[in-house]
Amino acid sequence: MTIVSPDQIPGPVVVLCAHPDDIDIHAGGTLARLVQAGTRVHCVLATSGNRGTADPTTTMEAIASIREAEQRAAAAALGVTDLTFLRHDDGDLIYDAKPLREELIRCIRTTRPRTVITHDPFPGNGSQDACSIYPDHLTVGATAFQAAFVCAPGPLFHPEHLTMGLTPHKPEAIYCIMSSQPDTVVDITPVWSQKWAAIEQHRSQGRHLPGMETFFRTIAREAGAIAGLGLAEGFRILLPT
Numbered sequence: 294m295t296i297v298s299p300d301q302i303p304g305p306v307v308v309l310c311a312h313p314d315d316i317d318i319h320a321g322g323t324l325a326r327l328v329q330a331g332t333r334v335h336c337v338l339a340t341s342g343n344r345g346t347a348d349p350t351t352t353m354e355a356i357a358s359i360r361e362a363e364q365r366a367a368a369a370a371l372g373v374t375d376l377t378f379l380r381h382d383d384g385d386l387i388y389d390a391k392p393l394r395e396e397l398i399r400c401i402r403t404t405r406p407r408t409v410i411t412h413d414p415f416p417g418n419g420s421q422d423a424c425s426i427y428p429d430h431l432t433v434g435a436t437a438f439q440a441a442f443v444c445a446p447g448p449l450f451h452p453e454h455l456t457m458g459l460t461p462h463k464p465e466a467i468y469c470i471m472s473s474q475p476d477t478v479v480d481i482t483p484v485w486s487q488k489w490a491a492i493e494q495h496r497s498q499g500r501h502l503p504g505m506e507t508f509f510r511t512i513a514r515e516a517g518a519i520a521g522l523g524l525a526e527g528f529r530i531l532l533p534t
């Protein structure tokens with residue numbers, strides 16, 4: 294297990310995730326530390342989680358509006374100011390993979406990240422965390438991997454981007470969240486209060502309820518214990534060939 298400090302994560306950093314709260318739960322502490330270190334961080338949500346409710350009387354539009362407001366508040370808690378919603382429908386990303394790929398390529402060519410944080414496209418056998426094999430997460434992870442390492446560097450993928458002034462670009466590394474085989478941890482002990490402040494904004498998902506802080510702190514403590522740290526977030530790093 295490698296311990297990485299924020300100044301070893303090259304910026305700019307782009308975070309590509311499926312739903313509101315994915316970023317804050319899995320990488321919020323790392324983002325808070327990156328922002329503190331002066332690294333530019335841009336977060337992109339493929340959906341606004343517009344089916345994330347058990348209430349049959351509400352609408353997808355209403356849920357999206359609530360969850361985008363929660364995500365904006367969470368980003369503010371972490372100090373992240375660049376936040377983009379692509380507004381695909383929650384649960385349907387696998388059917389939107391090609392347009393999503395073009396959007397992610399365009400994002401990478403625009404923001405020119407040296408590091409991408411996204412879902413692990415190969416999270417393991419799924420036995421440890423069923424959330425990691427949820428189709429939206431796998432779709433974003435696989436599409437972000439293609440966009441970053443295969444397409445954004447290749448001028449014949451979406452050559453129309455050149456006419457928009459967007460030239461090819463290849464990030465140096467992908468940091469995967471939700472991996473069952475993390476190989477790297479970031480110490481988030483100093484910024485736990487910021488991470489928790491971000492997570493608890495997601496009230497529509499019950500993240501503010503009693504017991505939640507302890508639940509997420511326990512996950513962070515277990516991730517840290519592997520590396521002799523207090524509280525940590527784990528990642529699996531993919532490097533381009």
Ligand SMILES: [Zn+2]
Nearest residue numbers: 311312315430
């Ligand atoms: Zn999610």
